[in-house]
Amino acid sequence: MNLQLLAFMILSLVTLGAAFKVITARFITHAALYLALSFVGVAGLFLLLNADFLAAVQLLVYVGAITTMLIFAVMLSQVEEIRQGAAEEGFWRRILSARFGVIPLAVAAALAGVILYLYRFANWKAVPVAPDPNTTRSIGQAMFTTYLIPFEVASLVLLVAMIGAIVLTMKKEDRSR
Amino acid sequence: MDWWPLLWSIIKALLIVVFVLANAFLIWVERKIAGRFQRRLGPMRVGRPHGWAQTFADLIKLLSKEDVVPGTAEKWLFLLAPIVAFLPALLVYMVIPFGPTWVVNDLNIGVIFISAVTSFSVLSFFMSGWGSNNKYSVMGAFRAAAQLMSYEVPLVLSMIAVVMLAGSLSLNDIVKAQSIPFVVLQPLGFLTFFIAAVAELNRTPFDLAEAESELVAGYNTEYSGMRWAFFFLSEYANTVSASAIMATLFFGGWRGFLLPLPPVVWFLIKTYIFVFIIMWVRWTLPRVRIDQLLNLGWKLLLPVALLNIAWTGLLGLVFKI
Numbered sequence: 012m013n014l015q016l017l018a019f020m021i022l023s024l025v026t027l028g029a030a031f032k033v034i035t036a037r038f039i040t041h042a043a044l045y046l047a048l049s050f051v052g053v054a055g056l057f058l059l060l061n062a063d064f065l066a067a068v069q070l071l072v073y074v075g076a077i078t079t080m081l082i083f084a085v086m087l088s089q090v091e092e093i094r095q096g097a098a099e100e101g102f103w104r105r106i107l108s109a110r111f112g113v114i115p116l117a118v119a120a121a122l123a124g125v126i127l128y129l130y131r132f133a134n135w136k137a138v139p140v141a142p143d144p145n146t147t148r149s150i151g152q153a154m155f156t157t158y159l160i161p162f163e164v165a166s167l168v169l170l171v172a173m174i175g176a177i178v179l180t181m182k183k184e185d186r187s188r
Numbered sequence: 189m190d191w192w193p194l195l196w197s198i199i200k201a202l203l204i205v206v207f208v209l210a211n212a213f214l215i216w217v218e219r220k221i222a223g224r225f226q227r228r229l230g231p232m233r234v235g236r237p238h239g240w241a242q243t244f245a246d247l248i249k250l251l252s253k254e255d256v257v258p259g260t261a262e263k264w265l266f267l268l269a270p271i272v273a274f275l276p277a278l279l280v281y282m283v284i285p286f287g288p289t290w291v292v293n294d295l296n297i298g299v300i301f302i303s304a305v306t307s308f309s310v311l312s313f314f315m316s317g318w319g320s321n322n323k324y325s326v327m328g329a330f331r332a333a334a335q336l337m338s339y340e341v342p343l344v345l346s347m348i349a350v351v352m353l354a355g356s357l358s359l360n361d362i363v364k365a366q367s368i369p370f371v372v373l374q375p376l377g378f379l380t381f382f383i384a385a386v387a388e389l390n391r392t393p394f395d396l397a398e399a400e401s402e403l404v405a406g407y408n409t410e411y412s413g414m415r416w417a418f419f420f421l422s423e424y425a426n427t428v429s430a431s432a433i434m435a436t437l438f439f440g441g442w443r444g445f446l447l448p449l450p451p452v453v454w455f456l457i458k459t460y461i462f463v464f465i466i467m468w469v470r471w472t473l474p475r476v477r478i479d480q481l482l483n484l485g486w487k488l489l490l491p492v493a494l495l496n497i498a499w500t501g502l503l504g505l506v507f508k509i
Contacts, residue, residue, distance in 0.1 A: 040318055044265070047311055067300040075307025075340065082314050082333045090326060135298055147357055 019059055026052030039093055042178050043081040064147045200292045204281045208425045214425060216243045217469050225471040244397060261410065265319025270418035273312035273347060276305045276365050277425035285360045286430050287442045287451040298359040299351055303344050303431060310336050313397060316408035328406025331478060332397035335440060338485035343384035343393035345493035346377045349500040350437045364442035371438040373503060377496040378438045385430045393473040396481060431462030
């Protein structure tokens, strides 16, 4: 077995296992930390694909920022309520209940079926693209030439969301001043 | 299969660990400096002259202490947090060039790697603060999250301005590009980076996450013995790496001037000057309040960092640097 395959298997096991724990964890804080672990695993997979820039950005944005946002959500909630966690329920009980188990399970199974079908029968390019020695440069060039307009639109949407969040959280008495 | 590259990287990694552990002597240095700033002598008893062995005595004491886990703590979070704190502190050294060829792995995404790895510290603060199940710890963790989030933005923006000038994300290329140190070209960027870096380090005047006069010891209130020492060591490792990054990004890293010293010596001189300045700031300024901290970050540093980027763009456009 070569080292790359071994690394791939370990990383994907960590990613999937952590993702599973995100859903089944009893405490929202644990779920957030498992989510961070899952993101780290995905970053490792990016590294295996020679996408070093994407891996670093994955860590910076998802582990650094998204997980911090979840911590902020915890910060704005009642600490006691979060400490209690979700009601304890057996694994099989949860799987078999209609609300938590069966419907999401069916959806997930359908999605997995579609992915497997695509993987098996879709017409993939047989030749893998040669790894780019300087992915940062190519990503930057693509972003500021070919994909300039989508890039700008995305940043504008983010700006609008940011201003919207500020307006929504502004207090009434501040405006009357 | 050729084992030599693997062995060589293991040796380099071990050297980095040795370097980081050797920086434990800074604990003694800081106590001496603090003493001088407060017109006293600092530790004098253990080791002659001037109590140089104090840190070793402390370390032996910490190692021999009981590993206490509070009964109500969330055990795994509590136990893992010090390791999560120490790991990024070590990983950062991977891309720092100590000399023209003295670098563990000169990644071509060095700058992004640094900010990606250091963003892990939020996780360790949260794990320790929340896992301790103590109200002071939780408050410390929340403060740390707010603070690191606010100061990450100006920090990364001031690093981007450096990258714009150098045209590369690799730290070694950035050093090579500095025939004029970048601090001359963008003094504002350096000031922003310095303030934001001290805030990211969680050191006074920005040590709100462990403000001892309000929160006992913040996120590490419940820690003792070696686990506490890991937090302490990672603070010093982070101080040295932040100083090294400042020296590399703005003061030409291993480049020398006037005196023909080896590059490594130049690099270490510059780094430890910054370590001293950070200690100097710590023992001179009082702690800021949380509202002052957030206002400074969002209302002053962020605009200044953006201004610095505009200025750098102008430099590139007009002078073709």
